[in-house]
Amino acid sequence: MPTESSTAQTTRVQPAWQRGLTQATPIILGYVPIGFAYGVMAQKSGLSTAHTVGMSLIVYAGASQFIATGLFAAGIPALSIVITTFVVNLRHMLMSAAMAPHLKTWTKPQLTAFAYELTDETFAVHAARFAGHKPDRAEVFWINALAQMAWVTGSYLGTVGGQVVPDPKPWGLDFALPALFVALLVLQIRDRLQIGIALATGVLAVTFTIWGLDRWAVILATLVGATLGVIWEQWTKTRSHKTRSY
Amino acid sequence: MGTMDQNTIPQDAILLTILAMGAVTFLPRLLPLLLLNRGKASGSAMPPLVESWLRHVPVAVLAAMLLPSIVVPNGQLDLAPDNLYLWAIIPTLLTAWKTRSLVGSVLAGMATVAIGRLVLG
Numbered sequence: 001m002p003t004e005s006s007t008a009q010t011t012r013v014q015p016a017w018q019r020g021l022t023q024a025t026p027i028i029l030g031y032v033p034i035g036f037a038y039g040v041m042a043q044k045s046g047l048s049t050a051h052t053v054g055m056s057l058i059v060y061a062g063a064s065q066f067i068a069t070g071l072f073a074a075g076i077p078a079l080s081i082v083i084t085t086f087v088v089n090l091r092h093m094l095m096s097a098a099m100a101p102h103l104k105t106w107t108k109p110q111l112t113a114f115a116y117e118l119t120d121e122t123f124a125v126h127a128a129r130f131a132g133h134k135p136d137r138a139e140v141f142w143i144n145a146l147a148q149m150a151w152v153t154g155s156y157l158g159t160v161g162g163q164v165v166p167d168p169k170p171w172g173l174d175f176a177l178p179a180l181f182v183a184l185l186v187l188q189i190r191d192r193l194q195i196g197i198a199l200a201t202g203v204l205a206v207t208f209t210i211w212g213l214d215r216w217a218v219i220l221a222t223l224v225g226a227t228l229g230v231i232w233e234q235w236t237k238t239r240s241h242k243t244r245s246y
Numbered sequence: 247m248g249t250m251d252q253n254t255i256p257q258d259a260i261l262l263t264i265l266a267m268g269a270v271t272f273l274p275r276l277l278p279l280l281l282l283n284r285g286k287a288s289g290s291a292m293p294p295l296v297e298s299w300l301r302h303v304p305v306a307v308l309a310a311m312l313l314p315s316i317v318v319p320n321g322q323l324d325l326a327p328d329n330l331y332l333w334a335i336i337p338t339l340l341t342a343w344k345t346r347s348l349v350g351s352v353l354a355g356m357a358t359v360a361i362g363r364l365v366l367g
Contacts, residue, residue, distance in 0.1 A: 026347075026349075029349050030347075030348040030349035030352075033349060033352070033353070034348075034349070034352055037352075037356075047260070048257070051257075051260050051261065051264060054261070054264055055264050055267070058264055058265060058267070058268035059264060059267045059268045059271050060268075060271070061271050063308075063311065064267065064271065067311070068263075068264075068267065072255060072260065072263075075255060078255075078259060078262070078263040078266070081263055081267065082263060082266045082267055082270055085267040085270055085271060086270035086271075086274075087307065088307055088311065089270070089271045089274060089275075090274055090300075090303055090307070091303050091304035091307060092271070092274050092275045093274040093275075093277070093278055093300055093303075094278075094297075094300045094301060094303065094304065095275075096274065096275050096276065096277070096278035096279045097278035097279075097282055097297075097300070099279060100278060100279050100282035100283050101282075103279065103283065104283055106283075108280065111276070111279045111280060111283065112276060112280075114279070115272065115275040115276035115279050115280075116272060116275065116276070118275045121348065169363065170360060170363055170364070171356065171360055172334075172355070172356035172357060172358070172359035172360035172363070173356065174359070175330075175331065175334055175355050175356050175358075175359040176352055176355075176356055177315070178312060178315045178316055178331060178334075178335075178338075178355065179334070179338045179351055179352040179354070179355030179356060180348070180351075180352055181308050181311055181312035181315070182312060182335060182338040182339055182342060182351060182355065183338065183341075183342040183347075183348050183351035183352060184304075184308050184348070185305065185308040185309060185312060185342075186339060186342035186343050186346075186351075187342065187346060187348075188304050188305050188308065189305060194302070194305045197302050197305050197306055197309070198305050198306070198308070198309035199309070201305075201306040201307075201309040201310045202309040202310065202312060202313030202314075203313070204310070205309070205310035205311070205313055205314050206313050206314050206317055206318055206323070209314040209318045209321075210318060210322075210323055217310070217314060218307065218310045218311055218314075221306070221309075221310040222303065222306045222307045222310045225302070225306035225309070225310065226299050226300075226302035226303050226306045227299065229298075229299075229302035229305075229306070230295060230298050230299050230302065233298055234295075
């Protein structure tokens with residue numbers, strides 16, 4: 001695959017797929033085992049191999065895929081599953097917005113392909129990379145493609161493993177999702193306000209769940225929690241403006 | 247999480263649901279990139295309040311999914327010390343904080359649960 005840099009005569013420049021692989025390795029190391037856990041859980045909840053792997057190809061969003069397997073198994077209506085997925089994955093909007101200034105010269109098909117494979121982890125790698133380099137299209141696409149390949153492969157291996165492993169519980173596989181949430185949360189938190197939002201939203205979600213709001217608990221708590229964060233930010237901002245002007 | 251009753255959701259309904267899930271996942275990933283790259287204006291074209299709200303969504307949604315899965319595992323509040331998930335949070339949190347490694351954190355959490363079950367039988 002020709003790239004901006006490798007069309008030059010030099011042989012010292014690594015091909016784009018190799019540079020992509022170097023960048024994507026931490027993601028691959030994460031996606032194969034977590035994808036495996038998803039595959040096992042999906043298989044245990046009765047999803048076919050085609051649907052399990054298909055979800056990794058079509059949806060490609062770890063947390064919502066884990067949740068969906070549980071909802072499918074519980075016979076939750078499709079609309080609720082789709083709404084839950086939407087809310088859970090709404091966070092990518094912010095990442096997409098943050099990537100936009102770096103990709104101003106990209107064509108629409110290129111942006112579309114990039115967006116399809118934008119995840120928490122690829123975002124983290126690209127954000128770090130774009131801070132110091134001009135984005136290299138071929139390298140970026142290889143990072144994204146290799147990451148999704150790892151996710152799909154892990155999912156498939158999980159469906160195979162799910163048939164071999166009779167019970168995922170002794171392996172702690174049922175904790176893969178909560179652990180993923182913990183890790184993503186820790187990586188997201190930058191200041192005290194966000195710790196406050198996390199605690200408030202978590203307690204709200206627990207309360208709503210105990211009240212029997214079930215699958216709506218996450219959506220409601222998120223709406224309230226993020227709004228509380230905005231209110232808090234605005235309130236402290238106006239207060240600091242006032243104290244400064246006097 | 248029970249095994250799926252083959253009668254509850256027909257197979258083609260599952261495929262349709264997955265396609266719809268794909269659509270509602272893809273659009274939030276795509277639209278900001280397309281819309282913010284349309285104009286010449288550098289920086290954000292979003293209203294500041296919307297941007298601020300969006301910035302809080304990741305943390306809020308992760309916490310909202312996490313906490314109930316830990317303390318309300320079976321529809322009832324469970325803060326008893328034999329709730330293994332409560333203990334597994336600690337090494338997961340520490341690993342994530344110290345190493346910033348996603349896979350390391352997940353493995354630390356799973357190992358704690360696995361070992362806990364092995365020891366407690």
